[in-house]
Amino acid sequence: MDEPDEDGADALFHALADRTRRDILRRVLAGEQSVSALASHYPMSFDAVQKHVAVLERAGLLTKRRQGREALASGDVQVVRSAARLLSELEEVWRGRIARIDALIDELQP
Amino acid sequence: MPVVDVKQDLDALSLTIVADFAAPVQRIWELYADPRQLERVWGPPEYPATFVEHDLTPGGRVTYYMTSPEGDRYFGYWDVAEVDAPQHFSFADGFADAEFHPNPDLPISHNLYSFAEHEGGTRATYVSSFTTAEGLQQVLDMGVVEGSTSAINQIDILLAT
Numbered sequence: 001m002d003e004p005d006e007d008g009a010d011a012l013f014h015a016l017a018d019r020t021r022r023d024i025l026r027r028v029l030a031g032e033q034s035v036s037a038l039a040s041h042y043p044m045s046f047d048a049v050q051k052h053v054a055v056l057e058r059a060g061l062l063t064k065r066r067q068g069r070e071a072l073a074s075g076d077v078q079v080v081r082s083a084a085r086l087l088s089e090l091e092e093v094w095r096g097r098i099a100r101i102d103a104l105i106d107e108l109q110p
Numbered sequence: 111m112p113v114v115d116v117k118q119d120l121d122a123l124s125l126t127i128v129a130d131f132a133a134p135v136q137r138i139w140e141l142y143a144d145p146r147q148l149e150r151v152w153g154p155p156e157y158p159a160t161f162v163e164h165d166l167t168p169g170g171r172v173t174y175y176m177t178s179p180e181g182d183r184y185f186g187y188w189d190v191a192e193v194d195a196p197q198h199f200s201f202a203d204g205f206a207d208a209e210f211h212p213n214p215d216l217p218i219s220h221n222l223y224s225f226a227e228h229e230g231g232t233r234a235t236y237v238s239s240f241t242t243a244e245g246l247q248q249v250l251d252m253g254v255v256e257g258s259t260s261a262i263n264q265i266d267i268l269l270a271t
Contacts, residue, residue: 086246087118090125093154094236095113098129100151101141102112105133 013092015059020044021052028062029075035064038073114233123246124239131232135225138232139196142166142223149174162210168193172201173210185210198224203238217245 015021024038039049053073056062064073115128131138141147145161153159153176163173172188187210188201200223205216222237240246 086243087123087125090238090246091116091118091127094125094127094238096154097151098112098127098234100154101129101138102131104141104147104150105131105137 011059012061012088015055015061018052018055020049021056024049024052024073025056025061025075028056028073032072032074034070034072036070122239123241123243124237127236129234129236130228131234132230133232135196135227135232138225138234142199143195145172152176166190166193166199173206183208187212196225198222217241219245 016025020042023041027033027038027041035050035053036046038053039046042049053062053064053071057064057073060076062073062075064071066072112129112131113127114130115126117126118124119126141151143166145164148164149159149161152161152174156179157176159174159176161172161174163171165171168190170190170193172190173186174188175183175185177183185206185208186203187206188203191200191202193199201221202218203221204218205213207213217240220239222235224235226233226235
């Protein structure tokens with residue numbers, strides 16, 4: 001098994017498992033935004049939003065650059081779409097099915 | 111952990127997953143031969159699958175739909191190619207309209223499921239392949255995804271607008 005790819009898939013799924021992060025990603029995929037502008041959309045602290053941004057960044061879904069005092073974030077469409085990511089998603093589907101088969105076998109065993 | 115190997119082939123756009131189950135080959139085969147058992151494993155709990163027709167014979171057809179958390183239904187079908195019970199079967203998996211007419215504009219994946227006896231249990235090998243990355247993307251968009259499905263769908267809706 002390719003461990004780095006597994007880690008990447010884990011980071012991706014973790015990043016997307018949160019509603020706020022999905023919302024942030026939608027906004028930055030639509031266009032580059034400053035982290036402070038993003039933070040204004042959510043009823044949470046700037047630091048909390050920054051943490052969400054960092055999770056998305058680690059998953060490769062978002063990139064940041066500095067402009068003066070501002071941190072500007074944009075979504076990486078290529079990463080969202082890349083075939084490796086897609087196959088990793090499909091792998092998750094399969095892992096889910098296999099786990100359910102395993103559970104069903106257990107349940108139906110006399 | 112039943113998954114023993116995973117191979118992603120980016121050039122062939124295929125995914126191979128090998129899993130070991132603590133049950134005889136015949137038992138695993140029955141999961142696929144019985145639509146009521148199959149629907150319990152095919153879709154994740156938040157995206158349950160309902161099998162309508164189920165003819166697991168060469169040239170046979172299997173039809174199903176998956177229901178999203180919002181209540182939207184995605185219709186699919188299998189064109190069953192080879193069946194050699196309980197060792198293997200292969201099928202093309204495609205999308206359909208609500209009357210289960212195949213949608214020729216949407217991608218088809220080719221699948222081979224094999225089961226062999228292994229250390230008193232079953233070693234299952236699943237191979238899915240796609241013709242194009244776009245095809246794979248669409249398959250994932252149509253609700254075949256675990257967990258973060260809706261997130262990915264939302265992203266794609268956004269990209270499409």
